[in-house]
Each structure stands twice: as structure tokens, then as C-alpha cells.
Amino acid sequence: MSPEALDVALREHPAVGRLLSPLGRRAALPFGIPQQSAEAKGCARRATIGQITDGEGVPLALPSIARHFADLDRSESMLYTPQHGLQRLRTRWREHILAACDTPPPMSLPVVTAGITHAISICGELFTAPDRPLVIPLPYWDNYDTIVTMRTGAPIRTFPFFQGARFNTPGLRAVLAELTGPATLLLNFPANPTGYAPMADEVDGIIAAVIDHPHPLAVICDDAYETLFFEPGMYGRSIFGALSLAADPERHVICKVDGATKELVFFGGRVGFVTFSVPGRAGEALAEKAAALIRSTISSGPAPAQSAVLAALESPTLAAEQAHVLDVLGLRYRALKAALDAHAVPYYPFNSGCFCLLPLPEGMDAEHTRKRLIAEQSVGVIQIPQVNALRVAFCGIEAEDIPDLVERLARVIRQPAAGLTTT
Numbered sequence: 001m002s003p004e005a006l007d008v009a010l011r012e013h014p015a016v017g018r019l020l021s022p023l024g025r026r027a028a029l030p031f032g033i034p035q036q037s038a039e040a041k042g043c044a045r046r047a048t049i050g051q052i053t054d055g056e057g058v059p060l061a062l063p064s065i066a067r068h069f070a071d072l073d074r075s076e077s078m079l080y081t082p083q084h085g086l087q088r089l090r091t092r093w094r095e096h097i098l099a100a101c102d103t104p105p106p107m108s109l110p111v112v113t114a115g116i117t118h119a120i121s122i123c124g125e126l127f128t129a130p131d132r133p134l135v136i137p138l139p140y141w142d143n144y145d146t147i148v149t150m151r152t153g154a155p156i157r158t159f160p161f162f163q164g165a166r167f168n169t170p171g172l173r174a175v176l177a178e179l180t181g182p183a184t185l186l187l188n189f190p191a192n193p194t195g196y197a198p199m200a201d202e203v204d205g206i207i208a209a210v211i212d213h214p215h216p217l218a219v220i221c222d223d224a225y226e227t228l229f230f231e232p233g234m235y236g237r238s239i240f241g242a243l244s245l246a247a248d249p250e251r252h253v254i255c256k257v258d259g260a261t262k263e264l265v266f267f268g269g270r271v272g273f274v275t276f277s278v279p280g281r282a283g284e285a286l287a288e289k290a291a292a293l294i295r296s297t298i299s300s301g302p303a304p305a306q307s308a309v310l311a312a313l314e315s316p317t318l319a320a321e322q323a324h325v326l327d328v329l330g331l332r333y334r335a336l337k338a339a340l341d342a343h344a345v346p347y348y349p350f351n352s353g354c355f356c357l358l359p360l361p362e363g364m365d366a367e368h369t370r371k372r373l374i375a376e377q378s379v380g381v382i383q384i385p386q387v388n389a390l391r392v393a394f395c396g397i398e399a400e401d402i403p404d405l406v407e408r409l410a411r412v413i414r415q416p417a418a419g420l421t422t423t
Helices: 003-010 014-019 022-026 033-039 063-069 087-099 116-127 143-152 169-177 200-212 240-246 280-295 303-313 318-342 366-377 399-412
Strands: 111-113 134-138 156-160 183-188 217-222 252-259 272-276 355-359 382-384 389-393
Touching (some): 022 116, 116 143, 116 272, 134 143, 143 156, 156 169, 169 183, 169 200, 318 355, 366 389, 389 399
Parallel strands (some): 134 156, 217 252
Antiparallel strands (some): 252 272, 382 389
């Protein structure tokens, strides 16, 4: 679409115009090489794009590379992908999202990104700016600082993640009440670094806090660890669907970022997605703005990884394979909780994802303790200076090795933290 056509289409969802950053407003695909090549797709002689083929669109791939992708369609996996990503993959991922929703929400067709970090970056560039803050519960994944603040200049406003053993919905309401104009809220469930996702009876309160906010608000649902839920009574899916159904098109845009990284255990594939709660022509226009940002940075995403994800989504054995991984992680999760309780090591509430977070006693520094664990116990963990705690990634430790891990941790973390229980 031309910039003028984009503006006309976006009027169907007024919140988009109110929330777009200056860069987001400018973003538009030029009538460049990819678009002109697409128009010439049916021509007998195509001398448009710089891809080395046999003249019929099949790449002259080197056997030393092509043999590693023998099960994939070479014309799909070895050539450039569109800026939006492979069309079949976009359609299939939309079906994947809808399968987890009780009621189909309003939504765009997903745009394929080079990993979930890239998807978050696109949302940040579309909706944040120095005068458009990002609200995040604390503690949060440290890369949000570089993804958003470093790139867009948006300030980060925080509120404590927990109120007792629950998500801090009153804190969310309080920080939103301080806002006076357009802003973005980022909700990461299951969370990194806490390993917490809402219980079923928490979700209505979170949604109400968003919907009751009177100013334009974009919400980024960082669903990187979606499907990794371990306790009964959890909501057990992304809040994107419910938020999108409740959202006001005059004030809200809900963004879902997710991908193959954890859901398909394809960490090196770097296949992510961004989907907007904006249907119809307005959704197409917003997806095109996302594609324009892709064109301006990486040009297009990696085709072999996209083809592999598409093949996995169409595999009849995928659900069983995912269930096996979830069973393995569930065993590790339960082993970790049991060992922490047995050694009276305090921890923040966790019920999902890949991590747990251990608060340190007063006077014990997280970075110093991390180095002591390496030197004295041959244990590697991540320090979280935001709350002076240690993040333990149980996803990469066999269940039978977790008691030994916790015993080594306990040798250094000797004193319980004030005000926190071990259950």
C-alpha cells in the first residue's frame, strides 16, 4: 500500500493512529525490488530479482548446502522469503494461535520475524518513543532495556511483579494511573526471570486493569514460553485472545509475540511472529508497517528455518513430540521445587516456563554470590541485580541432577531471606 492508503486503512482501528510512534507513522514498504518482482511473477522471462536459479525459479543451490535441507522444498527453503514471511507459514501460525483460543479474537495475519527478540523490537519501534514509555513488572528480562530503550529512547516504568504470591494487579493499576498519554505495557507470561504465569482467577483482574485505563495503550504479550505450564488451576495459555476480545479499537492495540524458539524447541532457527489485535484492512496495513521495518533492517527472514517450522506444524506427530518435552520439563520443575523445599532455600513463586528466581539474604550481593558459586561449587546461574536475586534455569538440567544442583546452591545461600517463605 502507498503511505496514503496505509493511513486510510488504519482509520478502521483508530487506536493505531493514536499509538504509533513517529517511526511507526513513517514506516511503509517502498515500491522496490520485492514488490516489482512479485508483479512479474507470471512472466515468461523474469529478469527482476538477484537470485541465481535455473531460469525456472529453482535455485542453483550448492550440493554441500542443499543436502542438509533435503526434506524441504528447495524453491521455498533456498530463496528469499517475502518481507512478511512465507504466506503458508503465516496462515498456519494463525491457525495455531486460534487453536488455543476459546473464542476467535480479532487479529491480523501474523508477520514472521527473525526470532522473538526481533518481534519485540518491531513492536517497540512501532509504539514506543522518548515520550511513550514502556511499562514492565519488575524483575524483567534485561534485554528489554536494549531492545526498546536503547533503540527507541523510551523510558521504562516498573512496578513490583508480585503482591504476596500473586501477580501484582494493584501495582499494575497504580503505574497505569500515573500515565497521561499513549504508552505500552509489556506482559511476559510465563515470565523470565520469575517463571510465573497467572492462575485462572487472576486473568480477569489483569484484563480489567488494562481495559479500565483511559488513555491509548499498546500491550505486548511476550509469549516466548507459552505452553510450558506445570500446575493445575493455571490460565494455561496466552492472555492475547482474551485481551483482544475485550480491547477497545479506539484505545487499544494488543500485540502477540511468540515463535518456534521454545514452543518447537528450535532455538537456533530464529523464527518468531508478531500478531496484532487489528483485523481487516487495518490489520493488513499494520502488518505492512511491521514488514517495512523488517525490510529496513534484515530485508527478509531466513527461508530454511521458516520452511522447517512450517513442516513441523504440518507434521501429525508434532503434538506428541511437544507433550514429551513438556513431561520432561515438568519432572525437572517438580524436582526443583522439592529440592528447594528440602534445603529450605527461599524462592519467588514459580509455576511455569524455564526458570525460578532465588532471593538472596540481606547483605549477600547477587554478583558476588554468582562468582562464588562458580568458584566454590562449579555452579553457573544468572544474577538479577534488579531484585538482588539469582535466576536458575532448570530447563537444561536433568531431573536426577537437580537435587545435587540445589545442594550446591544451599551451601552458599545459607540464610533465609526475610519475609519470604519456602513454599
